[in-house]
Amino acid sequence: MANKITNICCIGAGYVGGPTMAVIAAKCPHIKVTIVDLNAARIAAWNDENLDNLPVYEPGLADIVGQARGRNLFFTTEVEKAIDEAQMIFISVNTPTKTYGLGKGKAADLKYIELCARQIAAVAKDDKIVVEKSTLPVRTAEAVRSILDNTGNGVKFQILSNPEFLAEGTAVEDLLSPDRVLIGGDTDEEGQAAIQALADVYAEWIPKERILTTNVWSSELSKLTANAFLAQRVSSINAMSELCEKTGADVNEVARAIGMDSRIGPKFLKASVGFGGSCFQKDILNLVYIAKSYGLNEVADYWEQVVIMNDHQKSRFAANIVKTLYNTVSGKKIAFLGWAFKKDTNDTRESAAIQVADELLYEQASIAVYDPKVESEKVLADLDYLDTRSKDENAKLVTTFEDAYEACKDAHAIAVLTEWDEFKGYDWQRIYDNMKKPAFVFDGRSVLDGKKLEEIGFVFQVIGKSK
Numbered sequence: 001m002a003n004k005i006t007n008i009c010c011i012g013a014g015y016v017g018g019p020t021m022a023v024i025a026a027k028c029p030h031i032k033v034t035i036v037d038l039n040a041a042r043i044a045a046w047n048d049e050n051l052d053n054l055p056v057y058e059p060g061l062a063d064i065v066g067q068a069r070g071r072n073l074f075f076t077t078e079v080e081k082a083i084d085e086a087q088m089i090f091i092s093v094n095t096p097t098k099t100y101g102l103g104k105g106k107a108a109d110l111k112y113i114e115l116c117a118r119q120i121a122a123v124a125k126d127d128k129i130v131v132e133k134s135t136l137p138v139r140t141a142e143a144v145r146s147i148l149d150n151t152g153n154g155v156k157f158q159i160l161s162n163p164e165f166l167a168e169g170t171a172v173e174d175l176l177s178p179d180r181v182l183i184g185g186d187t188d189e190e191g192q193a194a195i196q197a198l199a200d201v202y203a204e205w206i207p208k209e210r211i212l213t214t215n216v217w218s219s220e221l222s223k224l225t226a227n228a229f230l231a232q233r234v235s236s237i238n239a240m241s242e243l244c245e246k247t248g249a250d251v252n253e254v255a256r257a258i259g260m261d262s263r264i265g266p267k268f269l270k271a272s273v274g275f276g277g278s279c280f281q282k283d284i285l286n287l288v289y290i291a292k293s294y295g296l297n298e299v300a301d302y303w304e305q306v307v308i309m310n311d312h313q314k315s316r317f318a319a320n321i322v323k324t325l326y327n328t329v330s331g332k333k334i335a336f337l338g339w340a341f342k343k344d345t346n347d348t349r350e351s352a353a354i355q356v357a358d359e360l361l362y363e364q365a366s367i368a369v370y371d372p373k374v375e376s377e378k379v380l381a382d383l384d385y386l387d388t389r390s391k392d393e394n395a396k397l398v399t400t401f402e403d404a405y406e407a408c409k410d411a412h413a414i415a416v417l418t419e420w421d422e423f424k425g426y427d428w429q430r431i432y433d434n435m436k437k438p439a440f441v442f443d444g445r446s447v448l449d450g451k452k453l454e455e456i457g458f459v460f461q462v463i464g465k466s467k
Contacts, residue, residue: 005129005197006031009086011116013037013046013075015171015278015347016133016164017092018056022064023175025073027205034074034082046075057346057373060172083123088197090162091116091144092133097282106289108282113140117147120157127156129194132220133164141184141216158194160185161216163223168277169344181211184219224290227283228303233268234275235309241271241464242316251464252446271464273356273417273444274313276341278349281307314352317415317444317463318359324440324461325412329365333436335411337404338418338445339371339379346373352444353417354382361389361397369400370407372420376400405431413440419447432456 008024010017013035025033037043045055047069051062065073076082083089093112098104113134120130130148132141141159148157161184166174181202185195199211214222237255244251251271259266275281284303291300322329341351348354357367361383369379383394401407404423408414408431416423424447432439441453443462450460461467 005088005201007086008033008088008090008201009082010035010090010092010133011037011079011083011119012090012092012094012134013039013042013055014092014094015056015168016166017090018046018054019058019061019064019166019171019175020092020133020164021090022061022068022073023172024201025068025071026064028201029068029072031201032072032074033068034076034086036076036079036082038077038079040077043075043077058168058171059344064172079119080123083120084125086128088129088131088201089120090131090133095134095282097285103289106285106292108140108286108289110140110143113144114147117144121148121150121153124153124155124157127158129158129160129197131160131162131198133162140220156190158185158190159216160194160198161219162198163219165223165226168347169342176205178206178210181206182214182219182222183211184214184216187215224283224287227279228287228306230268231275231280231284231310232303232306234270234272234280235306235313237269237271238274238313238463239309241313244271244464245466248466254464270446272313272352272419272446273317273463274310274352276348276350276352278347281310281350311355313463314355315359317352317442318356320461321356321360321413321415321440321442322363324442324459329360329363329412331364331366332412333366333368333410334360335408335414336367336369337371337407337414337416337423338420339369339374339382340418343418343420346375346378348374348378348382351382351417354386356415356417356444357383357398358386358388361394365397367398368407368411369398370402370404371400371418372422405434409434410436411439412436413442415442416445416447419445423447424449428453428458429456432458 008031010021017035021033021035042055045053051066054062054065091113093116095108095110095113098107098109130144141161145159163182165178183195183198185191195213202211240254241251244254255269258264259269284307288300288304325332336353339351339353340346340348360367379400380394380398383398384391404426438459440459446462450462453460
């Protein structure tokens with residue numbers, strides 16, 4: 001197997017595949033990097049001459065793509081050709097939580113991974129290194145390997161696990177200078193050679209001491225564990241936020257006090273309406289499913305509680321809006337500032353806004369949404385996906401606005417669901433003047449200056465602080 005990699009193919013042009021491959025291409029001009037996807041519209045967007053139209057918005061991504069595209073970075077729908085030519089194939093397809101059958105709601109749906117493996121097996125004429133980039137349950141590599149090894153065309157495959165640790169909003173920065181790159185593979189000689197081949201690619205720009213190699217199971221499980229621990233911190237501080245509201249403590253002061261303890265540290269201790277994103281919930285549910293599949297029910301229950309607490313925090317936020325607005329929001333306009341799951345991304349997967357909106361729509365509220373990066377089609381698609389009411393009802397009750405002031409005009413209340421920086425700089429007096437009175441603000445992300453808003457005349461509530 002050639003040690004020096006000169007041709008890489010990545011199956012999947014989404015949030016992980018696109019940015020990761022763009023950075024590899026930018027940093028390794030000697031490697032031809034081809035990203036393939038069956039979704040022709042998505043590939044066309046990656047190839048759009050106007051870099052503002054890329055399908056993934058991440059600060060810094062457009063520059064990197066602009067630098068390498070057409071030189072050694074290519075986006076195409078010709079999947080088989082790219083697989084055939086590549087020495088190393090990254091699998092970066094979606095692994096959503098199953099919505100049907102055994103393991104529904106918890107297990108990862110591996111049908112896309114399996115289709116990839118079967119396609120690689122059918123096309124490959126020479127030895128390949130296959131790299132799992134998607135977030136996967138432990139032991140997926142085994143399934144991929146058994147499909148690849150049973151094709152009967154004598155091709156040797158090495159399977160590596162190389163989980164991504166990207167945070168949306170800072171993905172490019174995370175790729176350029178990661179805390180660590182994790183590569184898991186077989187312990188035999190061929191496995192070690194494959195690990196080294198991938199490590200050499202990353203070593204073009206990442207210090208060697210940050211490239212960790214493990215056996216494949218440890219690598220896969222490390223990814224799930226990291227996300228579970230981070231999500232657990234968020235749910236822990238959110239659990240305390242409810243207690244703070246009842247006792248007159250201030251959750252931000254509590255978080256600051258415990259964050260100064262060097263054993264705990266200050267990160268991921270911001271109380272909020274709840275965590276979102278494509279990985280936290282999915283990875284914990286994967287962990288729960290794996291634990292249950294081995295009969296480890298106490299372990300499963302322990303981690304599942306993190307997700308239960310997160311859902312509770314969102315429900316509690318929505319219920320508090322209803323209660324504060326005199327127990328009825330029917331026909332009232334509620335303005336949502338923010339729909340993305342966090343600032344500086346247009347990704348809405350598992351965003352708190354979706355669940356809060358859904359619960360307010362049950363109460364027949366009329367919702368006005370403003371988000372600087374999320375398109376109106378996406379907002380409605382997120383609600384339609386829940387299938388809790390007809391598409392027509394959603395479209396009737398939810399309106400998106402290009403302008404925050406318009407979204408807030410004539411509203412009974414404003415709910416802050418994403419911590420976009422621009423919200424702090426608004427002319428809140430102007431917003432107040434155009435709202436129904438009393439004018440309520442529910443800050444789900446602790447971004448606004450409550451004192452200032454109260455001076456203007458708003459009734460202001462923030463998570464983790466008593467009214």
